[in-house]
Amino acid sequence: MNITGKTIIGFFIVIIGCFVLGLSLFPIETSNTLYTVVAITALTATASFLFGLVTNDYSWTDRLWSTTPVGYAWIYAYAGSFNTAVTTTAVLVTIWGARLTFNFARRDGYTGGEDYRWPILRNKIGNPLYWQLFNLLFIAVYQQALFICFTLPLFVLSQTPGASMGLFAWIGVLLMLSFLTIETVADQQQYTFQQSKYGLMEKQKDYEEDYKKGFKTGGLFAISRHPNYLGELGVWWSIYLIGAANVGSIFHWSILGPIMLTLLFMGSTIFTEGITKEKYPEYSLYQKKVWPIFPKLWR
Incomplete structure (x- = not known):
C-alpha cells in the first residue's frame, strides 16, 4: 500500500486521539503522570502495530520518534506547574523534535516508504508470524517504551519540589x-x-x-x-x-x-x-x- 499524505494525516489524527484518551483515563491533575504517559504509549504502540498490519509498512513508530516525546515533555511540564527546570528542558526537547521532524520529512520519511532495513530483516526472519511478533514486540512496543524511558528526566523534574x-x-x-x-x-x-x-x-x-x-x-x-x-x-x-x-x-x-x-x-x-x-x-x-x-x- 502506498503511504499518501492522507494516510499520514489519518495516522496522526489517531495518535492525537490516543493522547486525548490517555489524558482522559489518567488526568494529570489526579494521576501520576507516568501512568498517563504509559497509557498513551500503550495506545500509540497498538495504533502503530495495526497500521503496519493494514499498510504493510512498518515505519509507523519511526514517524512518531520526533513527535511523541515532545508531547510527553509538555505533559510533564504541566504536571510540574511549569517550574523553570522542567519547562526549560521541555523547550529543549521541542527544539530537538522540530529539527528531527524537518530532517525526517526532507528525506521523505513520512510518505517515502518504510525504513530500508525492515524489508531486509523481514526476509531474514522469513516466517510472517514471527515477523508480526517482531513488529509488535520490538518495533511498536519496545521502541515506543523507549520514548517513556528517555523522557524520564522530565518526569523527575516535574516531581522534584523546587526544581531549578x-x-x-x-x-x-x-x-x-x-x-x-x-x-x-x-x-x-x-x-x-x-x-x-x-x-x-x-x-x-x-x-x-x-x-x-x-x-x-x-x-x-x-x-x-x-x-x-x-x-x-x-x-x-x-x-x-x-x-x-x-x-x-x-x-x-x-x-x-x-x-x-x-x-x-x-x-x-x-x-x-x-x-x-x-x-x-x-x-x-x-x-x-x-x-x-x-x-x-x-x-
Missing part, C-alpha cells in the same frame, strides 16, 4: 545544544552527500573520493562512522544530566532511559553496518580506521 536551573543543569543545557549541533551538521553532511550522489543535487568536489566508495567518510564521518548517533545519544545523556543535577546525584534510576537508548543504537549500528559491508567492499577498511559512534581521540 543550577550550574550543573546549565552545563547540561550547553552540552545538549552542542550535541544537537553535532547531529544537525552530521545529518546535513549525509543529506548533501546522498542527494548529490544520486543526482538530486549538484555534485560536490570535496566528495569525489566518497562517491567512488559509495559512502560518506569526510567531515564528521572522518572521526565517527555514525556522528548523528553520537549527537542523538549526547542529547539525551545531557537531558539526563539536567535531571540528575536537580536530585543531587549523578546516578539516578532515570539513567535507565539513556542506557536503553545507547543499547538500541549499538544494535542498530551492528545491523546497519552488516548491510553496508555487503553493499560496499571498502567499508571494512573504513571500519578499521574509524570508530562506530564515539570518536577515537588518538591515531
